[in-house]
Amino acid sequence: IQRTHLSHNMAKEVASYTDVANQIIKLVLSGSAQKRSYERLSNFTDAIGNRVSGSHNLELAIAYMYNAMSQDGLDVHLEPVKVPHWVRGEEGAEMVLPRPKTLAMLGLGSSVGTPPEGIEAEVVVVSSFEDLKSRGANVSGRIVVFNQPFVSYGETVAYRAFGASEAAKLGAVAALIRSVTPVSINSPHTGVQDYQEGVRRIPAACITVEDAQLMARMAARGQRVVVRLNMGAKTLPDADSFNTVAEIRGWQHPEQVVVLSGHLDSWDVGQGAMDDGGGAIISWEALSVIKDLGLRPRRTLRAVLWTAEEQGGVGAQQYYQRHKANISNFDLVMESDLGTFAPVALQFTGSPAAQKVMQEVVQLLAPLNTTRLEPHGEGTDIGPWMQAGVPGASLHVEDDRYFWFHHSEGDTMSVQSPGAMDRCSALWAVVAYVVADLQDMLPR
Amino acid sequence: IQRTHLSHNMAKEVASYTDVANQIIKLVLSGSAQKRSYERLSNFTDAIGNRVSGSHNLELAIAYMYNAMSQDGLDVHLEPVKVPHWVRGEEGAEMVLPRPKTLAMLGLGSSVGTPPEGIEAEVVVVSSFEDLKSRGANVSGRIVVFNQPFVSYGETVAYRAFGASEAAKLGAVAALIRSVTPVSINSPHTGVQDYQEGVRRIPAACITVEDAQLMARMAARGQRVVVRLNMGAKTLPDADSFNTVAEIRGWQHPEQVVVLSGHLDSWDVGQGAMDDGGGAIISWEALSVIKDLGLRPRRTLRAVLWTAEEQGGVGAQQYYQRHKANISNFDLVMESDLGTFAPVALQFTGSPAAQKVMQEVVQLLAPLNTTRLEPHGEGTDIGPWMQAGVPGASLHVEDDRYFWFHHSEGDTMSVQSPGAMDRCSALWAVVAYVVADLQDMLPR
Structure with missing residues (x-):
């Protein structure tokens, strides 16, 4: 896919991504990536189980994802984090x-x-x-x-x-x-x-x-x-952990990044499938899909699988401290931590000018029937960036039943469905790719 | 309430109960009996908890109901039953x-x-x-x-x-x-x-x-x-238990009976509120309401709180063996064992001629918006009588969520609501009273 001429009219520029968006959506909904995010999530949670901050299971989970994303051909590294170690x-x-x-x-x-x-x-x-x-x-x-x-x-x-x-x-x-x-x-x-x-x-x-x-x-x-x-219950000394980072480097502005994220840790009950295995997996999956299509955007796509979110966004806070000097290169921070059920909208926090761009971007999601942009995205892990003025986006899904299972033994693969996860992955991939490939970063 | 002339036209005869049906419904929905069945059920299940066949808790439950219904002024007795004694x-x-x-x-x-x-x-x-x-x-x-x-x-x-x-x-x-x-x-x-x-x-x-x-x-x-x-798990020798029977004796044909029933035993998890504390309590409550209004029907109203239903209708089978010689005096057998959520219909099994009568009876339930008569009532405990040709009626409620909680730790008072139980009790009382007071027994 070669894109040689970009209109300076923003709406036209975004609309020019219609074909590539459709390719992404097709690959995920009916192509070779169909059901892959569900399979990746079930392989992962079935193998590891739950993975609370400080636990051996969380170490296993990080190693699992490091290996899986490396084998997928992505550029993967770990960034150290000190995390709370509470045991039940x-x-x-x-x-x-x-x-x-x-x-x-x-x-x-x-x-x-x-x-x-x-x-x-x-x-x-x-x-x-x-x-x-x-x-x-x-x-x-x-x-x-x-x-x-x-x-x-x-x-x-x-x-x-x-x-x-x-x-x-x-x-x-x-x-x-x-x-x-x-x-x-x-x-x-x-x-x-x-x-x-x-x-x-x-x-x-x-x-x-x-x-x-x-x-x-x-x-x-x-x-x-x-x-x-x-x-x-007792609290042990802080433990060593990592944020797990996978990238597709941008061809034109590799230093500029669109972050896609979910957290890899969970509570120590259930399987952490919904909170937040799903968010982590679709962030990986979005990069896989873009790679599978041979796409490489202008800017870097960076999937970050946070550690120790449940203890108060600990991994994300240390990530912010480590990278905030580079804040002007953060184009958009995305987080999925409200479930990966059927998507209904993208929540977005940004300036009116950025809202205008994103309003056009979500039109590309028409085949997914999720063209709604909602104001005021939430997100524990992208919060520090949003508070510092970086545009932020969160995935809003059909979450009527989310809190039935949240932080309980009921958070398992049984609440997930392959079709809904495919739609989340496709949405995530389209938004991230297009924003990362636009001529200009989102206006602050 | 004096009823001096009964039309020989059946529909007219049934319609003549409109006032008394309305009195019953009013007493339960907005009068002194309002919320009483919920309170009786919560007092009972909160005090006793679950009560599986053969357990000490089931003995306590039977004693509790014997005392409570006696203190309520009903004519109460116990009928011995040998029940299975399985322990987890x-x-x-x-x-x-x-x-x-x-x-x-x-x-x-x-x-x-x-x-x-x-x-x-x-x-x-x-x-x-x-x-x-x-x-x-x-x-x-x-x-x-x-x-x-x-x-x-x-x-x-x-x-x-x-x-x-x-x-x-x-x-x-x-x-x-x-x-x-x-x-x-x-x-x-x-x-x-x-x-x-x-x-x-x-x-x-x-x-x-x-x-x-x-x-x-x-x-x-x-x-x-x-x-x-x-x-x-092991199975101990059969234990002694009882069906708990409370009556309002008929003034004209005391030997003829309308049976209202639910089972008092439960599984050994949860609290047995829904299965079947509710059915037992509304069967008691119906008699209370009729008594409170100073009503006494021609035939006997008999609330039977079965024991050991969960082991296969054991109490009900022994009851049938004990009383089957008297089958010609059983006018109608009623069972509530599918929940006491908001009622939607009465299920009825009987001859076409009996169906005709019951079609008129349920019209009296118009203030409850439950005038539907459905064919083929179910019921483990009234099954033996129905199979022998006695008309049978079961309570059909909004049971969408019934099996979410059934036989689990989730069968508690939290699934019950006072308003829904009032409507069940009112329905139960109207149907039982009217059938027990009609000039003739239901045709077989």
């Missing part, structure tokens, strides 16, 4: 009164453990932070059960993140937080939590929606509810 | 090769256990009984993993019921069956299974959809999959 240890919870019942639970990342003999205490059930404060002196010495309703992940996750410290301020000895999900089959969900400086650190875990509601009903009847909690 | 014991499964992974599992009711040291064997994954047979000699000495797709509960449950014996016929040492559910968050579902006479009894358990699919992918790649299974 043995854990369990049971309701002791008013009747014995095992409580399905998952300790939260960064939580301290209990003493070896566990913590047994009466429970106080609250429905919100305001409700907690209104209990005042009744919280001291108790285990706080947060039974907050699910509103949205973005809003409700505050209880998982801050519940322990808010409870500790009132003297609580542990916090059990209702899992942040709209649907449960008695399924606990983990995630990271943040201790507030200067507040006593108490053990924190998520329990199921069902058990939080059970204890809320019991407490509302005036029944005394007592829970025993055992958590062997 | 300690159990667990893990994939050993190609990589170690815990497999969430639940042993199946009536299954034998493994030897104390467990069973470790290579796996053969099959997608159907036909596929199993085609493996022939490759099954001997292996653990069979059934990875059948979910079609419908009625069709797909055959794998749970018969998988072990079919696998044993080919020399398998254990059977792991994909849980029978359309949706999973890595959730295993239990249930009863049937050994075939003359076939070696091998341990049988359900694993999750996710793990069955995982091992299927691995096997399809030619990977050797090895699983270790430990099950402490």
Whole structure:
């Protein structure tokens, strides 16, 4: 594919990529790359399983992807990162009164453990932070059960993140937080939590929606509810890890880059297929597809598979520190970390002038029926760049069921489909290739 | 409420119950009985928890309901039943090769256990009984993993019921069956299974959809999959239990009965709220509502809370044997065992003449928007009576999600709603009262 003349009219220039976009889409939807991203993801997650920050499995995962992308003919290297090393240890919870019942639970990342003999205490059930404060002196010495309703992940996750410290301020000895999900089959969900400086650190875990509601009903009847909690969680010294980087070097401006990314680490439950194996794999797959078609854009396409996202975008932050001196050469940063189900839109953050370009670029996705550009892309890992003014794009998919499985044993290949992943990969490849090949970088 | 003249025209006679039906519905939907069935069910399941056949919890459950219905002013008695006493014991499964992974599992009711040291064997994954047979000699000495797709509960449950014996016929040492559910968050579902006479009894358990699919992918790649299974399951001598019976005696024909029923036992996971605490509670609630309104029908209303349904309708079968000599006095047998979510219809099995009557009766449910009569009611527990020609009715509800939670840890109060249960109770009360009060029994 030779492109000798580019119109200086931006819309015309972008429209001139219609044929190449169609070739990419065809290769992925019905050509030799069909179902490949699903197969790559299942080969990877089936072989490795989950891979939490600091674990041996994460090392295996990085080595796996380094080898797989190298064998695919891409230019691969690793960039060192120091990552948190929290380990869950043995854990369990049971309701002791008013009747014995095992409580399905998952300790939260960064939580301290209990003493070896566990913590047994009466429970106080609250429905919100305001409700907690209104209990005042009744919280001291108790285990706080947060039974907050699910509103949205973005809003409700505050209880998982801050519940322990808010409870500790009132003297609580542990916090059990209702899992942040709209649907449960008695399924606990983990995630990271943040201790507030200067507040006593108490053990924190998520329990199921069902058990939080059970204890809320019991407490509302005036029944005394007592829970025993055992958590062997501890935080070890930071571990060595890597961001995994694969490139197709640009022919004209190799120093200028379009970053495609997802994170390789996961929680230590489930298989990390959806969060975020899918995002990592389509970032690789997009480069494969472009390579398979013999394409090489003006600028460098760089797939970055972040490490330790779940601990707060740790790999991405160190990447930013390492590369920020070069920020003027970052054309676009892309992140897929909201699932690789059927794509519905591209989320984009950038100047009005950049928005105009991207509005034209997404028209090339008409065969995928995803020509919608949404404002305000999200992304833990591309956040530092976006905050510094680099245009950012995120993949928006049909995510109705995303939080059913998120950070739980249900995050497996069973929630993924080959057809949906193909559509994500094709979208990702078209957007990245075209932006990397336009005569000019996106305007800031 | 005095009813002095009844038209001999059946439709007119039924229509004359419009006022009383409206009173029942009003009492339940917005009167003093509002939310009562939900509260009764949550009080009951929160206090007792699950209650499998033969367990101490089932004894507690029967005593609880005997006391609660007696205190409610109903005429209550217990009828003895001998029930199976299968106990799960300690159990667990893990994939050993190609990589170690815990497999969430639940042993199946009536299954034998493994030897104390467990069973470790290579796996053969099959997608159907036909596929199993085609493996022939490759099954001997292996653990069979059934990875059948979910079609419908009625069709797909055959794998749970018969998988072990079919696998044993080919020399398998254990059977792991994909849980029978359309949706999973890595959730295993239990249930009863049937050994075939003359076939070696091998341990049988359900694993999750996710793990069955995982091992299927691995096997399809030619990977050797090895699983270790430990099950402490055993069958003890039959235990003593009871059907719990509460009545409002008929004023004119006390020997003639309309039976309303649900089962009190559950599986030994979850809380048995949906299966079938709800059905038992609305059968009680219907009698309460009729009593609260000062109504007393011509015939006896009899709520029967069956025991040991999950082991194959054991309590109901012994009830039938005990009472079948009196079959001509059984006017209608009703069963709710498909959930107490929002009602959509009444399922009815009976002669064309009886259908005509019931078509009129369901018109009284117009305020509930459930005037649909569907043919061919189901029901394990009323089956013996229906097969002998007694008209039978079952409650059909919005059951899209029923099998997500069925026989799993997810069968809890969290799936129930007070409003939906009120509508079920009102429907149940209207149908039972009117049929029990009509001048004539339903024609056979």
